[in-house]
Amino acid sequence: MPGFELFGDLERQELNDVLDNGVLMRYGFDGMRKGHWKAKSLESELCKTFNIKHVQLVSSGTAAVSVALAAAGVGAGDEVIMPTFTFVASFEAIMMLGAIPVLVDIDETLCLDPKAVEEAITDNTKAIMVVQMCGSMGQMDALKAISDKHDVLLIEDACQAIGGTYNGQPLGSIGDLGCFSFDFVKTITCGEGGAVITNNKDYYVNADHFSDHGHDHIGNDRGAERHPFLGYNFRISELHAAVGLAQVKRLPEFLAIQKKHYTILREALSDIPEVTFRKVPEGGEESYAFLNFFLPTLELAHKVSEAFKNEGVDACWNYYDNNWHYVRKWHHLKEAKSLYPLSSDILASLDTLKTQDFSQSDHFIGRNISCLIKLSWTEEEVHIRAKKMAQIIKQYL
Numbered sequence: 001m002p003g004f005e006l007f008g009d010l011e012r013q014e015l016n017d018v019l020d021n022g023v024l025m026r027y028g029f030d031g032m033r034k035g036h037w038k039a040k041s042l043e044s045e046l047c048k049t050f051n052i053k054h055v056q057l058v059s060s061g062t063a064a065v066s067v068a069l070a071a072a073g074v075g076a077g078d079e080v081i082m083p084t085f086t087f088v089a090s091f092e093a094i095m096m097l098g099a100i101p102v103l104v105d106i107d108e109t110l111c112l113d114p115k116a117v118e119e120a121i122t123d124n125t126k127a128i129m130v131v132q133m134c135g136s137m138g139q140m141d142a143l144k145a146i147s148d149k150h151d152v153l154l155i156e157d158a159c160q161a162i163g164g165t166y167n168g169q170p171l172g173s174i175g176d177l178g179c180f181s182f183d184f185v186k187t188i189t190c191g192e193g194g195a196v197i198t199n200n201k202d203y204y205v206n207a208d209h210f211s212d213h214g215h216d217h218i219g220n221d222r223g224a225e226r227h228p229f230l231g232y233n234f235r236i237s238e239l240h241a242a243v244g245l246a247q248v249k250r251l252p253e254f255l256a257i258q259k260k261h262y263t264i265l266r267e268a269l270s271d272i273p274e275v276t277f278r279k280v281p282e283g284g285e286e287s288y289a290f291l292n293f294f295l296p297t298l299e300l301a302h303k304v305s306e307a308f309k310n311e312g313v314d315a316c317w318n319y320y321d322n323n324w325h326y327v328r329k330w331h332h333l334k335e336a337k338s339l340y341p342l343s344s345d346i347l348a349s350l351d352t353l354k355t356q357d358f359s360q361s362d363h364f365i366g367r368n369i370s371c372l373i374k375l376s377w378t379e380e381e382v383h384i385r386a387k388k389m390a391q392i393i394k395q396y397l
């Protein structure tokens, strides 16, 4: 997945444009820039790449989720439905606004289970946040139908699925708002950065102002700009945007490599009847950033992932005991270990996590092994890896 593996001349060239004029900020200083607007250029490039009307760059993927929710009016007391399998950023971004994270089970797509979502809807539900984990997607038709039926927002966190599609539509562009991360380990990187994408003009204008202190960005005198509403600083710098501008142009190349490597690995494992693959909804095409498969039991998945590690098959994980991505080990969340006081409704919701039954999620995450697809492997290395993986799995079955 990581674009940093192929960092090179194009990135250097874009960065040098910024270093040559010294304008490291995305707004203002028109006279000094010599025509270089890296953040603006990256936003237009992303509009084309993801076939979307509006893109707002921000400082991180986590910021993108907060900005997306704020732009659509989600805040104190509102419930946001999110999956048990994601990155800690999901609940961080929700709680940042005083909203309440409501965790629900995933299904065999490794994303939100529509049935669990429907059961979790209350009068306070404001948004469903589908997190397109590990290069693929949830059951978007069903999730969209639920969000329409209950008139709640559908937010797509596509941070890990840049370049995947559903019925030909880029992931991130299907919900009311979509979020990307361009942190150092994502498919394309800015070093640090993120984006909110939407076809809704109002949400875009809100995101544009909110991510820059609520400044209205009208006129040529930045210091005289007015504030239609409160904001914050989630700006991206020109240096980061410059790297992203080079990387986004290479996205088709990165996706092609991922697909090639993924296909070799998948074919090698397809011969083993006990191995099954994560469900990709009909009409969906993965970004091929990860290969996810299931083994028959949790014990087997543990043994195989240990053996992978010991025998040099790196970058494969069983997330059951993972601190970053799965609810079981989010002790700091369940115990509400916050540096500052949290609202009583957030505390009440977090308290339920201690006893909530997530056995359905355990059933999928426990048996899953998730393998990162690297860009820097040679084809020969991928073939050797594929053979080794198949051998190890067969040895334990």
Ligand SMILES: *Cc1c(COP(=O)(O)O)cnc(C)c1O
Residues within 6 Å of the ligand: 059, 060, 061, 062, 063, 086, 087, 089, 090, 131, 157, 159, 160, 181, 182, 183, 193, 194
């Ligand atoms: C990486 C990631 C984020 C957060 O992105 P940052 O840019 O690191 O803040 C959010 N959600 C998911 C699913 C991610 O993988």
